[in-house]
Amino acid sequence: MNWLKRVMMGRNGADQLNLAILLVGMVLILIGSFFRSTVINFLVLILVLISVFRMFSKNIQARSRENAVFLRIWHRLKNFLYREKLRLQNKKTYKFFGCPGCKKTLRVPKGKGRIYITCPKCGERFESKT
Numbered sequence: 091m092n093w094l095k096r097v098m099m100g101r102n103g104a105d106q107l108n109l110a111i112l113l114v115g116m117v118l119i120l121i122g123s124f125f126r127s128t129v130i131n132f133l134v135l136i137l138v139l140i141s142v143f144r145m146f147s148k149n150i151q152a153r154s155r156e157n158a159v160f161l162r163i164w165h166r167l168k169n170f171l172y173r174e175k176l177r178l179q180n181k182k183t184y185k186f187f188g189c190p191g192c193k194k195t196l197r198v199p200k201g202k203g204r205i206y207i208t209c210p211k212c213g214e215r216f217e218s219k220t
């Protein structure tokens with residue numbers, strides 16, 4: 091394995107973005123096997139080439155920046171999906187509002203009639219029916 095260490099020395103190697111690119115490629119291979127599409131096969135080829143390029147790239151700073159951007163987007167998406175999951179789970183017992191002042195999502199118990207809501211983030215007070 092020393093030869094591999096020598097080859098990879100000073101190169102970017104595998105990071106989270108590469109892993110994501112390869113996972114998307116694998117999903118596309120599965121989808122492509124159902125549709126026998128040359129467009130999908132071409133996309134997979136491009137993804138593999140991008141992944142190999144990133145893995146063997148010696149410009150580690152640029153690859154790290156790309157990976158950081160990917161991780162930021164990934165975490166935002168993960169948080170959004172987590173919030174939507176909680177929202178769906180609590181749909182029957184809570185009503186969700188967007189604060190008119192700061193757009194923060196607020197939740198109040200359902201069936202309380204007309205109530206005044208005070209935003210804990212910005213202090214905006216507004217009336218709503220639950």
Ligand SMILES: [Zn+2]
Nearest residue numbers: 189192209212
């Ligand atoms: Zn607010």
